[in-house]
Amino acid sequence: MAQSIQETERKYAAPAADDISWLSDLAGVDPVVSLADRGVHELDAVYYDTEDLRLTSGSASLRRRTGGTDEGWHLKLPLPGDSREEIRLPLSEEVPDELRELTLSRTRGADLRPVVRIRSTRSVRDLLDAEGSAVAELSLDSVRADSRLVPGLHAMWTEMEVELAEGADPKLLKHLEKVLRKNGVERASSPSKVARALQETTPAPRGGAGAEVEPGSAGAHVQAYLERLVRALIDLDPAVRRDRPDAVHRMRTTIRRLRGCLRSCRSVLDREVTDPVRAELKWLAGELAPERDHEVLRDRLTAGVRALPGELVLGPVGARLQAWDAAEQAEARRRTLEALASPRYLRLLESLTRLLEDPPLRAKASGRPEKVLAKAVVKEHRRLRTRMDRALAMPAGSERDAAIHHARKAAKRVRYATETARPALGKPAKRLGKRVRTVQRISGDQHDGVVAREVLRRLAIAAHAAGEPGFTWGVLHGQERAAGQARTRRLPRAWERARKPHLG
Template sequence: MTQSKQETERKYEPATRGAGGLPDLTGVGPIASVTEAASEKLDAVYHDTEDLRLVATSATLRRRTGGADAGWHLKLPLTGDTREEVRAPLSDEVPQALRELALSRTRGAHLRPVVRIRSTRAVRHLRDAEGRVLAELSLDDVRADSLLPGGGRAEWSELEVELADGTDAGLLDRVEKKLRKKGVVRSDSPSKLSRALRDTGSGTGREVPRPAEVAASPGSYVLGYLREQVGRLVALDPAVRRDLPDAVHQMRVTCRRLRSCLRSYRSVLDRRTTDPVRAELKWLAGELGVARDQEVLRERIGTALDELPDDLVLGPVAARLRVWDVSRGGDALTRTREALDSPRYLLLLDALEGLLREPPLRARASGKPARTMAAAVLKEYGRLAGRMEHAFALESGPARATALHEARKEAKKVRYAAEVARPALGKPVARLGKRVKKVQKVLGEHQDAVVAQEALRALGVAAHAAGESAFTWGLLHGRERAGAQARQRELPEVWGAASDPALRAPLEH
């Protein structure tokens, strides 16, 4: 069983050692008083792989005794000064739940003790005028012992400011301003573990080396985008495993961005290497899509049902919707988890890392970016234009709905190609991407309505077979059908704005 919390904190180098090094912060912003808390003795053994894969991705795993939160702690980076800490009870071995959450980083490599850190902590609570704790100020006297071959010992003092839940993050800036005046500077190590590894001579972790790149070249822009998306894929893994809101959707979108980049920029990266990776990304997106599609349907139908007046809700529709969702949603989530636990997934992550480590750059990768990257975006745009022309030529019906769905996929590829090129091409490609995004939105709303109609028809048939009224399902089906038709009427104007030749002119010259 695990629990999680977010922590927002900053670490500093104290001006002097000992409790006397804790500055008085009374009067800083809303801090009305500073009270002393009991000192603590903490003993933590940090675990990582032999080549320190966790610390290389800014994650840490420790077994800690002492203090109020003894147990296993897996810390994962979020944004800025905030991290998520997932906790599990004390045990002799690394809890399986935490192993799974770290899997995208460790790739299944053995976890072993790497550093033991013992700290004596002096604590102050920063309180507001009503006595509520706003933050905790702590001073740690630290001793670190490497548990890796050839490692040594290091000692230092560290000042830490951690916000209490609900405290405005702006307080950290105000506190830091006061600390700087007292000669206290920000630590250059993001965690105790990273400093311990550095100061004991144990290493800094396995990072993917950057190959030699020509600055401001197509290769540098494409590889920069790929690095960002691969990092995002790895970071989203724990959230998907815990079924956090929107996590599956975000991971699926990341797969699409990676696939589109590898497709659109074949002139930069050799497709003989990238096509197999694209195929595996398609597989992963497909596994994630089952859960995501069910999530979208559940929310869409549930919201529409909630908006109906009571006199239009006939029969046990809410109960039937729950049963339908549980029967489909449980299978979808299981399929997602099985995919993330599979060797195939770990091989995909290894392949993506290998692509960044030794990218198959082609001759155009080192040229000037304007022509190469503009050509890639315009080629994707041409495919979209062809899809749209084909769809508009069809009569309203299933064939046209399918054609519009295919056009939606092409619209996404144009957007993603434009994202990669934006640092190189600036506002012209950003404007094109923005217009195409509006087209994609209308096409997406149309497709969601089409899929919802299919689900509502199935629910209505099941209700009728069970002797229930199918009226409400039919009513919702009619509304979705009307919505799909409205999106089709809206589409020509939105596409007309996106297909304005003036948008493409700066990219064609």
């Protein structure tokens, strides 16, 4: 089974002089009181990547390491700031299938092969606190990198790393860096050994010609937003495969943002190219929907049962809820994993990559972003206003509930359009996005309540058929109906504040 750890570290260029006696100055950085020499280790790692280095360009790395205290396969994935997640598996001759799957969003199915061998002679020192516990590790590495892509090419250098111990305060890195800089030690120019090794031993892959995006233009704003979203989608893939908390929800939200951007920015990007991508994003969101929707519904029903006084919980309510959850969750999970394992998903990732590398820019892409993107927001808002006004004018009932749900989807698109436009429009876009989000939240809660009432009705029928009391399910159903009526009263007031965009 894979072991997952979080690394928080900073890399530095080698000290300017051989004399490193000044390292003792680090003992004055709270809570460090002393340094302990842990000896020298010989490390030998072969890094794997695709021929065009897709892992490295995606800020990830995969290696097979021998020597030291952590022999095995290591997959490193980016986290915010100075942190990375390292997923470890024992040594084997071939790339483990589990790690191969976790790289798929970056490799897009391309073969993994050895690209560089890196051997390091590592001198290690622990930074100890007053209790003698290590709060960080400092290592000096003499490195030799030999290309496996271009035989005979190699590079040599020395570098320094400072890595926090588990549970150490991240601010310690900042304080230690002050001492290092005072002694002439600067941050490394490359984010990792493998990035530097490939940069110095491997010719840069040739990219496509691509369309030129004019800096500061509407196209540049849209492109930067799309790049952030695509990177987020790629980064979330391993977390979804490992069923990490909230991962499916975050991936689905990222997909919606991508779809919304491609829709609202049709004046910037050619829809003949982007519409097929939007359709595939819709497919992927639909495959993830059952798992996420079930998570929301399960949490809602579980919280409702827990909030009831004991005398209102009659029969095996908890057991029936657990049985329903297990059956629904298993099927939803299967659907998610099948989607991520499909060739269709890999083709979608390829399409998104091409969209970034060669954006299908239209004439308005060179326009002023505040003008072009404001029009896009207003256009989406106009669609929302039509839907929401129609829905709120309808009499209460299932048709009105469906119309509000339809309007809620338009509210999401407006909010995502304001996010795209926010760097250009500033506070007006942020304010509108916030107001529309309130409308979206209320209408979303109402839709969730409608879905919950239908599930509660089915659970009550199943309980009755099994000879169990249906009373508790009826109580929960009544609570959901009352809450829905309250939200219906709140929605018009929230909508009135968001009805006009006020972007000028």
